[in-house]
Amino acid sequence: MDMETKVGYFASLEQYKPRDALEQTVRAENVGFDSVWADDHFHPWYHTNAQSAQAWAWMGAALEATKRVFISTCITCPIMRYNPAIVAQTFATLRQMYPGRVGVAIGAGEAMNEVPVTGEWPSVPERQDMTVEAIGVMRQLWGGQEPVTFKGKYYTLDKAFLYTKPDDEVPLYFSGMGPKGARLAGKYGDHLMTVAADPSVLKNVTIPNFVKGAADSGKDPSKMERAMLIWYSVDPDYEKAIEGLRFWAGCLVPAMFKYKVYDSKEVEVHANLVGHDMMKENYMVATDAEDLIKEIERFKAAGITHFCLGNSSPDVNLGIDVFKDVIPHVKN
Numbered sequence: 008m009d010m011e012t013k014v015g016y017f018a019s020l021e022q023y024k025p026r027d028a029l030e031q032t033v034r035a036e037n038v039g040f041d042s043v044w045a046d047d048h049f050h051p052w053y054h055t056n057a058q059s060a061q062a063w064a065w066m067g068a069a070l071e072a073t074k075r076v077f078i079s080t081c082i083t084c085p086i087m088r089y090n091p092a093i094v095a096q097t098f099a100t101l102r103q104m105y106p107g108r109v110g111v112a113i114g115a116g117e118a119m120n121e122v123p124v125t126g127e128w129p130s131v132p133e134r135q136d137m138t139v140e141a142i143g144v145m146r147q148l149w150g151g152q153e154p155v156t157f158k159g160k161y162y163t164l165d166k167a168f169l170y171t172k173p174d175d176e177v178p179l180y181f182s183g184m185g186p187k188g189a190r191l192a193g194k195y196g197d198h199l200m201t202v203a204a205d206p207s208v209l210k211n212v213t214i215p216n217f218v219k220g221a222a223d224s225g226k227d228p229s230k231m232e233r234a235m236l237i238w239y240s241v242d243p244d245y246e247k248a249i250e251g252l253r254f255w256a257g258c259l260v261p262a263m264f265k266y267k268v269y270d271s272k273e274v275e276v277h278a279n280l281v282g283h284d285m286m287k288e289n290y291m292v293a294t295d296a297e298d299l300i301k302e303i304e305r306f307k308a309a310g311i312t313h314f315c316l317g318n319s320s321p322d323v324n325l326g327i328d329v330f331k332d333v334i335p336h337v338k339n
């Protein structure tokens with residue numbers, strides 16, 4: 008049997024003030040979204056009118072303000088500005104307080120979040136290596152019945168013990184954008200997290216690598232979600248809808264992931280050079296619910312089972328309420 012499609016709302020702490028993101032979260036729960044996801048950033052992907060609230064502080068408030076939705080970061084980088092043991096402690100605490108409702112998504116990081124507070128920016132392969140070791144640290148602490156002592160290449164634990172634990176492990180989504188990242192996601196994650204990409208790349212490269220990584224490590228990939236962050240903008244005026252996505256255009260510039268670009272003003276300069284065609288191709292632009300249903304179906308056909316939908320619509324409330332007419336059609 009196919010896995011049930013889940014529809015999540017990405018409440019951006021870079022684009023919206025934390026209290027506004029909280030109001031959106033409550034509204035999204037009432038409309039019927041299954042999950043809520045928050046970006047975990049230090050600097051944002053745009054400078055003008057941007058925010059950048061601390062994600063874990065916000066998650067506590069969001070969990071208390073809602074009753075049902077699953078809430079996770081999208082995503083947390085546990086290798087530099089955060090120590091992985093503290094990431095493990097934070098999410099264990101939240102999941103004990105809100106059983107079954109808390110997850111964490113993990114990835115190898117972005118310069119804008121790590122460089123401003125550490126000054127360091129290792130290569131992609133090294134950061135992937137650090138991420139794998141960081142996950143090992145987190146899992147040892149989550150599962151540990153006794154204090155853990157560990158000396159790794161990057162992290163050390165000395166009789167470390169988590170006194171506050173949930174009854175079950177925190178579900179861990181592993182972000183893989185490239186083929187190697189996707190393989191690591193299958194091997195070390197409970198589920199895949201990825202970002203908007205050409206559906207044929209998702210279907211023929213990202214997901215097969217994820218499945219291989221999972222199968223090689225003895226897991227059943229059919230039980231693992233394939234989650235994806237994608238931004239959408241809905242407005243009766245199509246051109247206005249496209250321009251609504253400008254805040255996120257910098258994510259379409261590959262150099263941002265490799266090079267040490269960490270000043271949001273500089274990211275914004277790159278973002279402002281991205282054309283409408285590129286935003287249309289990579290994100291979801293819609294004038295109504297019907298357009299959104301078609302867009303979601305396109306990515307479902309590529310194998311995505313959990314959507315983290317970033318609302319960049321000119322009218323934010325319209326961008327949430329339209330899902331009353333979308334969700335019943337896209338759930339299997």
Ligand SMILES: C[C@H](OP(=O)(O)OC[C@@H](O)[C@@H](O)[C@@H](O)CN1c2cc(O)ccc2Cc2c1[nH]c(=O)[nH]c2=O)C(=O)N[C@@H](CCC(=O)N[C@@H](CCC(=O)O)C(=O)O)C(=O)O
Nearest residue numbers: 046047081082114115116131182183184185186187188201
């Ligand atoms: C850059 C690619 O690496 P990969 O490990 O696949 O993905 C990295 C991302 O997961 C992180 O950057 C992640 O932190 C970004 N992110 C995020 C990701 C996501 O899926 C959903 C939401 C978010 C939001 C978010 C993120 N980060 C945060 O800190 N906070 C957030 O809120 C990649 O392309 N990997 C390739 C290999 C690339 C490589 O190694 N290149 C070499 C050269 C290789 C060669 O040519 O020989 C190089 O660049 O030096 C791969 O295959 O994995």
Ligand SMILES: CCCCCC(=O)CC
Nearest residue numbers: 046081082117202258259
């Ligand atoms: C290609 C986009 C990756 C996601 C970047 C991000 O940090 C969004 C919150």
